[in-house]
Amino acid sequence: MQANAVVLLSGGLDSTTTLAIARQAGYHCHALSFDYGQRHHIELDAAERIAHSMQVTRHKIIRIDLTQIGGSALTDADIAVPQSEQPESETAGAGAPRPSGIPVTYVPARNTIFLSLALAYAEVIDALDIFIGVNAVDYSGYPDCRPEYIRAFAKTANLATRAGVEGADYRIHTPLINLSKAGIIRQGYELNVDYALTVSCYQANERGQACGKCDSCQLRRQGFIDADLPDPTNYQ
Amino acid sequence: MQANAVVLLSGGLDSTTTLAIARQAGYHCHALSFDYGQRHHIELDAAERIAHSMQVTRHKIIRIDLTQIGGSALTDADIAVPQSEQPESETAGAGAPRPSGIPVTYVPARNTIFLSLALAYAEVIDALDIFIGVNAVDYSGYPDCRPEYIRAFAKTANLATRAGVEGADYRIHTPLINLSKAGIIRQGYELNVDYALTVSCYQANERGQACGKCDSCQLRRQGFIDADLPDPTNYQ
Numbered sequence: 001m002q003a004n005a006v007v008l009l010s011g012g013l014d015s016t017t018t019l020a021i022a023r024q025a026g027y028h029c030h031a032l033s034f035d036y037g038q039r040h041h042i043e044l045d046a047a048e049r050i051a052h053s054m055q056v057t058r059h060k061i062i063r064i065d066l067t068q069i070g071g072s073a074l075t076d077a078d079i080a081v082p083q084s085e086q087p088e089s090e091t092a093g094a095g096a097p098r099p100s101g102i103p104v105t106y107v108p109a110r111n112t113i114f115l116s117l118a119l120a121y122a123e124v125i126d127a128l129d130i131f132i133g134v135n136a137v138d139y140s141g142y143p144d145c146r147p148e149y150i151r152a153f154a155k156t157a158n159l160a161t162r163a164g165v166e167g168a169d170y171r172i173h174t175p176l177i178n179l180s181k182a183g184i185i186r187q188g189y190e191l192n193v194d195y196a197l198t199v200s201c202y203q204a205n206e207r208g209q210a211c212g213k214c215d216s217c218q219l220r221r222q223g224f225i226d227a228d229l230p231d232p233t234n235y236q
Numbered sequence: 237m238q239a240n241a242v243v244l245l246s247g248g249l250d251s252t253t254t255l256a257i258a259r260q261a262g263y264h265c266h267a268l269s270f271d272y273g274q275r276h277h278i279e280l281d282a283a284e285r286i287a288h289s290m291q292v293t294r295h296k297i298i299r300i301d302l303t304q305i306g307g308s309a310l311t312d313a314d315i316a317v318p319q320s321e322q323p324e325s326e327t328a329g330a331g332a333p334r335p336s337g338i339p340v341t342y343v344p345a346r347n348t349i350f351l352s353l354a355l356a357y358a359e360v361i362d363a364l365d366i367f368i369g370v371n372a373v374d375y376s377g378y379p380d381c382r383p384e385y386i387r388a389f390a391k392t393a394n395l396a397t398r399a400g401v402e403g404a405d406y407r408i409h410t411p412l413i414n415l416s417k418a419g420i421i422r423q424g425y426e427l428n429v430d431y432a433l434t435v436s437c438y439q440a441n442e443r444g445q446a447c448g449k450c451d452s453c454q455l456r457r458q459g460f461i462d463a464d465l466p467d468p469t470n471y472q
Binding site for chain 1 (some may be wrong): 296299300301302304305307343344345346347348349351352353355356357359360379380381384385387391392393395396397398400401455468
């Protein structure tokens with residue numbers, strides 16, 4: 001019998017590769033996306049296309065208004081998305097101090113919020129496996145992409161839930177955590193991921209075309225170059 | 237200088253007492269409520285009245301649609317709210333198995349979701365103190381009301397966040413965790429909490445009047461009896 005898994009699916013390159021890995025591992029994949037007021041809302045359309053194309057068992061888009069909380073370039077219109085490889089402290093808008101090299105695109109506690117909702121959904125569908133495409137290499141500035149954070153969340157999950165009380169162990173799978181962007185792309189190619197469906201750009205236009213300039217675009221473009229594989233991204 | 241604190245405020249008796257305690261301790265209280273599709277939506281009106289009456293620094297109501305996740309009598313119309321002191325397995329609707337004595341009113345991973353959002357807000361307002369009115373005595377059936385769960389979440393919070401990376405320590409305050417309902421009410425009376433403003437009932441009517449029958453009502457009513465203090469609850 002195949003087990004259920006919850007897979008966080010943003011519609012970007014990393015989460016789509018993660019979904020392909022979960023599917024390859026034999027799970028019934030329940031994809032979960034979030035409509036959280038992100039600037040790059042077009043990625044939700046991408047997530048829908050990907051979920052359909054990769055034949056997930058179910059795809060849910062949960063509405064949660066993080067713009068009410070703010071504090072990130074991705075959810076707060078007053079904070080600018082960085083456009084270059086300059087240190088972020090020089091490109092961030094006023095009122096957006098970010099010490100510790102943490103990018104202005106960091107959304108406060110986002111992975112904790114998303115994993116919590118994945119955990120809730122996992123409880124409802126009797127899944128113990130949650131897949132998240134976090135990466136500690138290219139996004140090392142995000143504290144909630146580190147292995148020690150993921151371990152702490154898993155422990156919290158076991159204490160938070162019915163299944164945990166009954167002795168079950170939640171597994172937070174992070175198959176990309178130690179891969180470079182090129183390594184992720186190579187793995188996706190092996191699993192026949194159609195990267196043309198994915199949107200990574202923080203400010204893609206309404207047709208899903210990437211700007212090619214933001215941090216996320218640059219990282220993605222370099223990944224295809226380093227992997228020496230064709231880049232199917234639809235640029236503006 | 238007074239420090240900021242985030243206080244989770246449902247509009248019920250426990251969270252209102254918790255807010256009074258945080259205020260008495262000298263914090264600038266930023267109250268956070270959730271419009272999560274709960275049946276007892278009227279409690280949000282109560283939360284607004286309480287936030288105003290107790291002069292919080294700010295009150296935010298975050299919309300998050302947990303009905304899409306379901307799995308609880310509080311968010312899923314197909315699961316009945318228990319009406320008596322019978323074992324819940326006998327009163328739960330079909331399709332709502334609850335082993336381990338965990339009530340059908342348990343919302344999957346709710347406190348983890350709410351604490352995650354409180355953590356995000358805490359990051360934005362530079363608060364390290366989060367107050368939550370969980371109670372391990374009367375609600376011992378909820379796994380996410382236990383001290384070990386709260387400790388695990390605090391550890392996760394330190395690893396998840398910018399402030400944590402910089403060495404700061406989040407404090408998840410649970411001032412009610414070991415109090416009986418009567419003990420909570422006594423403490424609230426000492427702090428001049430106006431319990432007439434609060435709504436605990438899972439199915440209060442649109443005027444905020446309590447049913448007097450559901451588990452939550454019975455627990456609350458008994459609390460006032462045990463504390464030997466007047467019960468100002470507005471019953472139907």
